[in-house]
Amino acid sequence: MKGIVFSEFIELVEEKFGLDIADTIIEESDLPSQGAYTQVGTYDHTELIQLVSKLSEHTEIPADDLVKTFGEHMLQRFVALYPQFFENVDNCFDFLDTIENKVHVEVQKLYPEAELPSFDSMKSENGMQLIYRSNRPFSALAYGLIRGSATYFNEDIDIEMDDQSSDGKSFVVFTLSHKN
Amino acid sequence: MEQEQNLQEQLANMEKQLARNDRRLNRERLARKDAEQLLESKSLQLYQSNQSLKELTENLERQIQERTKELENEKDHALYLSQIKSEFVATMSHEIRTPLNGIMSVLELLQEHHLNREQNQLLNIARHSSKTLLCVINDILDFSKIEAGQMQFEQIAFNLQQLLKNIHMSFLQKAQKKGIALNLYIDSTVPEYIESDPIRLTQVLNNYLSNAIKFTEYGGVSINVISQSELINFSVCDSGVGIPEEKLDLLFKDFSQVDASTTRKYGGTGLGLVITKRIVENMNGSVSVNSKLSEGSCFSAVLPLKKATAQQATDLNNVSILENQLKPVEDLDLSGHDHSQKANLEPVHSTENQKHSPTSHILLVDDNAVNRLVGEKTLHALGFEVTLAPSGFDAIDKLSTTNNYDMILMDCQMPELSGYDTTKILRNQKIKLPIIALTANTSKEDREMAQESGMNGFITKPFSIAEIRDTLMKFLDKK
Structure with missing residues (x-):
């Protein structure tokens, strides 16, 4: 998993829950990286799972909720760090439509070894379907990112999650529609 | 009081220290982020350079392929030209051999006449030169045949x-x-x-x-x-x-x-x-x-x-x-004495000549007028009776009306009806006379074709009087 997810996560924890909590969850987890993350590195995704579950223990907030919130935050960070991806789109669905064929293509240029999830998108009259496939259980992160996109474009969107995952592989169909 | 003041000073120092550490941490964090962004932008540059290099490589490879193809085409063309040239040389050599055959045969015939010493000397020069020329032409013909991959083994x-x-x-x-x-x-x-x-x-x-x-x-x-x-x-x-x-x-x-x-x-x-x-x-x-x-x-x-x-x-x-x-080119002898075949062979065969010649009648089939003339003279010199046919058709005509021939000498390469085809027709008509092929071509294929068509023997042009006499005697003896 790319380093940016880890470094942004730690920063968000520091910001929302304080340096102590951040330090504590790092100390309590058994992390091969010892919690020293950089955006350009690549780390085992189970480190994030450990960190999230420790945070959940300490804050008594369900892990899924934490990850969803983190996803929303990540979207804002992406806007700040990679504004070029948001330049030629003016709505949430159009943006989500570019993830697979534009954003991931650019990521792959920088990190040819990155194992990215796939986001097949199909737009319909009322909304769109996004099919998330990944070898890692982070559909909640995807949910947060979608939610964050809607917020960024200032749109009110319903997100339905149909989890069809099996064999430890994520397969989730997101059905998005505009409210009202 | 003093203690309290000390503690407050210590606390103030610690707070200063903490604030300094915080600033330092922030600076380090910013530096890290800068480094990360720098790394990403360098990665992107690297990726783009790699792409350009890849395109360049592909372009170069395409150019190499194009050049290679051009070179191959040129090579093929050169080979084609070389082959055409070889074929031309082969054809020319063959064409030169035909008139040379005429010259050599005429020289052979002249030798049969009674010549004085000086005439004999000049004749020997002419014979030697023509034989040398034949060797040269044969060499060129062989070489071009090998070059064209046409030499038969x-x-x-x-x-x-x-x-x-x-x-x-x-x-x-x-x-x-x-x-x-x-x-x-x-x-x-x-x-x-x-x-x-x-x-x-x-x-x-x-x-x-x-x-x-x-x-x-x-x-x-x-x-x-x-x-x-x-x-x-x-x-x-x-x-x-x-x-x-x-x-x-x-x-x-x-x-x-x-x-x-x-x-x-x-x-x-x-x-x-x-x-x-x-x-x-x-x-x-x-x-x-x-x-x-x-x-x-x-x-x-x-x-x-x-x-x-x-x-x-x-x-x-x-x-x-x-x-x-087997016959090497004879050395030039300017003395005017002939040491070659004539001296060797004539005494042995001269009696045989007389034995056969009055009774033997030969049909000579050749489309080339010079060859017919030379052939006629040669055969006359050997004492044979000769009838000439300028084509296969004419030969078939003559044989259908007269049947007093003892042997047929047949040129192989004639226009319209080749010697092989003429022979096949004659054999179908139950004509059993010995038929001897006369040809400048001596490849295995030619010999096989001659045999298949029903010919009995083979004489290679240009031929000497001795050669033609020996071959004819062999067949007439059998008969």
Whole structure:
């Protein structure tokens, strides 16, 4: 998993829950990286799972909720760090439509070894379907990112999650529609 | 009071320290983020450079492919031109042989007349020149045939010892005239019969032998044949002028002679050894040479050995081309005395001539007027009665009305109806007369075609009086 997810996560924890909590969850987890993350590195995704579950223990907030919130935050960070991806789109669905064929293509240029999830998108009259496939259980992160996109474009969107995952592989169909 | 003040000072210091650490942490964090962004932008640049390089490589590869294709096309075109040229040379050589046949035959006929000493001398010059020219043309023809991959090779069983003795005999006179020895050594390991191509083997040894005799003034030349397991080695060694070591490599190369002055002193096309090498290689063998300046040279050809038996063997006397191959070009004799075939052969055959000629009637079929004229004169000189037919159709006509011929001499390459086709028609009409092919082509295919069409024998143009007489006698005797 790319380093940016880890470094942004730690920063968000520091910001929302304080340096102590951040330090504590790092100390309590058994992390091969010892919690020293950089955006350009690549780390085992189970480190994030450990960190999230420790945070959940300490804050008594369900892990899924934490990850969803983190996803929303990540979207804002992406806007700040990679504004070029948001330049030629003016709505949430159009943006989500570019993830697979534009954003991931650019990521792959920088990190040819990155194992990215796939986001097949199909737009319909009322909304769109996004099919998330990944070898890692982070559909909640995807949910947060979608939610964050809607917020960024200032749109009110319903997100339905149909989890069809099996064999430890994520397969989730997101059905998005505009409210009202 | 003082303690409290100290503590407050310590606390203030610690807070200062903490604030400093915080600022430091933030600076480090910012530095890290800068570094991360820098790294990403460098990665992107690297990616883009790689892409450009890849495109460049692809462009280069495409260019290389295009160039390679162009070169291949040019090479194909060059090969095509070379082949066209070889074919042209082959055709030309063939075309030159036809009129040369006329010249040589006329010279042969002149020889039959009673000439004075000076006339005889001039005639000998003309005969020698025409024979030399024929050799040159044959060399060029052979070379172009090899170049065009059209030279035919065959694998037949024959009496090797007999062939070697014939070759030895054919050069003996020439060697004796030069006052040098010519010896033939056949090792006891050499089988009597082998399977190979007797025509090409003769050509190879003739080449070696004529060179050896040409370049040897004292001492002698020996033909040595030895066999070892699967191989047979033919070598021709001389005590001649020898070849400088640095020139040895050039010997078997196309169009190279040891030096230009050699050409002037000794003559020749420079193709003989090239042809020899190609022939031997085509027979799955190899050639080699050893030489020492002013001591002599040793040329050899090593061929795969395949033993045969007398039962399998072809009678070499039936392969008429051999007779042609066996005849080396005679040396120019300006004395006016003829030492060649006439002197050798005429006394033996002159009585036979008289025995057959009054009764034998020959039908000569040839589309070429000069050939007909020469043929007629030659046959008349030998005492035969001759009827001429300018085409296969005319021959068929003549044979359907008259049946007093004893033999037919048939040109093979005639327009409209070839000699082979004419023969087939005649055989279908139950005409059983001996039919002898007359042709400038002597390939294996031609001989097979002649046999298939029902011809009984083969005479290669240009032919000598002695040759045509011998062949005719053989068939008329049988009859």
